[in-house]
Amino acid sequence: MTTIDTAAGAGDRQIALAEEYGAHNYHPLPVVIREGLGAHVTDVEGRGYLDFLAGYSALNFGHRHPALIEAARRQLDRVTLTSRAFHHDQFGPFCAGLARLAGKEQVLPMNTGAEAVESGIKVARKWGYEVKGVPAGAATVIVASGNFHGRTTTIVGFSDDPDARDGFGPFAPGFRRVPYGDAAAVAAAIDATTVAVLVEPIQGEAGVLVPPDDYLPELRRLCSEHRVLLVLDEIQSGLGRTGRTFAAEHSGVVPDVYLLGKALGGGVVPVSAVVADRDVLGVLQPGQHGSTFGGNPLAAAVGRAVVELLATGEPQRRAAELGEVLHGELAALVGRGVIAVRGRGLWAGVDIDPGLATGRQVCEDLMAEGILVKDTHGSTIRLAPPLVVTEQEVKEAVAALGRVLERRAAGR
Numbered sequence: 001m002t003t004i005d006t007a008a009g010a011g012d013r014q015i016a017l018a019e020e021y022g023a024h025n026y027h028p029l030p031v032v033i034r035e036g037l038g039a040h041v042t043d044v045e046g047r048g049y050l051d052f053l054a055g056y057s058a059l060n061f062g063h064r065h066p067a068l069i070e071a072a073r074r075q076l077d078r079v080t081l082t083s084r085a086f087h088h089d090q091f092g093p094f095c096a097g098l099a100r101l102a103g104k105e106q107v108l109p110m111n112t113g114a115e116a117v118e119s120g121i122k123v124a125r126k127w128g129y130e131v132k133g134v135p136a137g138a139a140t141v142i143v144a145s146g147n148f149h150g151r152t153t154t155i156v157g158f159s160d161d162p163d164a165r166d167g168f169g170p171f172a173p174g175f176r177r178v179p180y181g182d183a184a185a186v187a188a189a190i191d192a193t194t195v196a197v198l199v200e201p202i203q204g205e206a207g208v209l210v211p212p213d214d215y216l217p218e219l220r221r222l223c224s225e226h227r228v229l230l231v232l233d234e235i236q237s238g239l240g241r242t243g244r245t246f247a248a249e250h251s252g253v254v255p256d257v258y259l260l261g262k263a264l265g266g267g268v269v270p271v272s273a274v275v276a277d278r279d280v281l282g283v284l285q286p287g288q289h290g291s292t293f294g295g296n297p298l299a300a301a302v303g304r305a306v307v308e309l310l311a312t313g314e315p316q317r318r319a320a321e322l323g324e325v326l327h328g329e330l331a332a333l334v335g336r337g338v339i340a341v342r343g344r345g346l347w348a349g350v351d352i353d354p355g356l357a358t359g360r361q362v363c364e365d366l367m368a369e370g371i372l373v374k375d376t377h378g379s380t381i382r383l384a385p386p387l388v389v390t391e392q393e394v395k396e397a398v399a400a401l402g403r404v405l406e407r408r409a410a411g412r
């Protein structure tokens, strides 16, 4: 097809095609996006929307951020893929920049978030056998209830979400799941076989759950005491979203291993990474782990530009300042159709009164108001606009949510 269908009804035609030929592993809102810029997207029929999902935080810097598009364009004109069989001139600078940003010594670049998690698990197990001295084949990793770390078979095997797990077994052994936010449960689960504690500093998919203040510091203490790697999945929470580079900074905690993804690719290409010191990542020898596309020139060029943006501190500053606005405005809706609001920075989980509407219904109503958001687990919606959103737009979006809930309450 060489022409783009933008005539009236184009959206419905596109949706029909997607339904017929695309696998039904998602249930998208009925909007067909044609263009995006900053916090704005336009559908095939020319309607504009504010994007308050931002690709689950993959679009922290907005759609088509000029510096990121420029970096990609420059690299497209040079070389896009070499494989890791050869060096290329973007790899070293990308790894060095990301390591410096994270305050760590080394970077293992991969592509998707799930791959970063898988890679982190492999590294932790190998570290456990070679450095800690865990008996062969016995390594265990402690994970949290309500976790979301991706969709591979190993990862869904330690999820407790029936939709994520059911029908996909058998699963890999070696994981112990304990309640999220409960450091005592982690302490009780640690034994001589434990190589890592793997958690999200704030659980995104679970509904933007912020753990108790002492949770991460206590995990840090336990891991140091028992010689266990603290592995923080900052794939959604990291890279500016919460008002800091990493969400764990709010608790003054530095993990042994960061897992990064989503925004690391600037919304342009998939880029993920495991970031840690040499005594951890150094367990990998040539041939023991890899990826054809991991750390490719295009990905590394975009990743470098992302790191440069974050090094200015500006995205983090905006998230912190506008996060105050977002949470201030949302607090005024509590008791008016909203039961509770959680989150940090430009990131909020909003529990809607289930007597009023499902999360999905609220998302559909908001779409009609020109705001795109996504529900998660029942009656919770998640607000996570690009960090380039304006204060006015944040207020607009929350005002729209207020109107939607008022109309639902009035039965209109």
Ligand SMILES: *Cc1c(COP(=O)(O)O)cnc(C)c1O
Pocket: 056, 111, 112, 113, 114, 115, 117, 148, 149, 150, 151, 200, 204, 205, 233, 234, 235, 236, 237, 261, 262
């Ligand atoms: C999205 C996400 C992942 C998985 O990333 P993919 O790129 O979709 O594989 C892992 N962990 C967390 C916390 C995420 O939000």
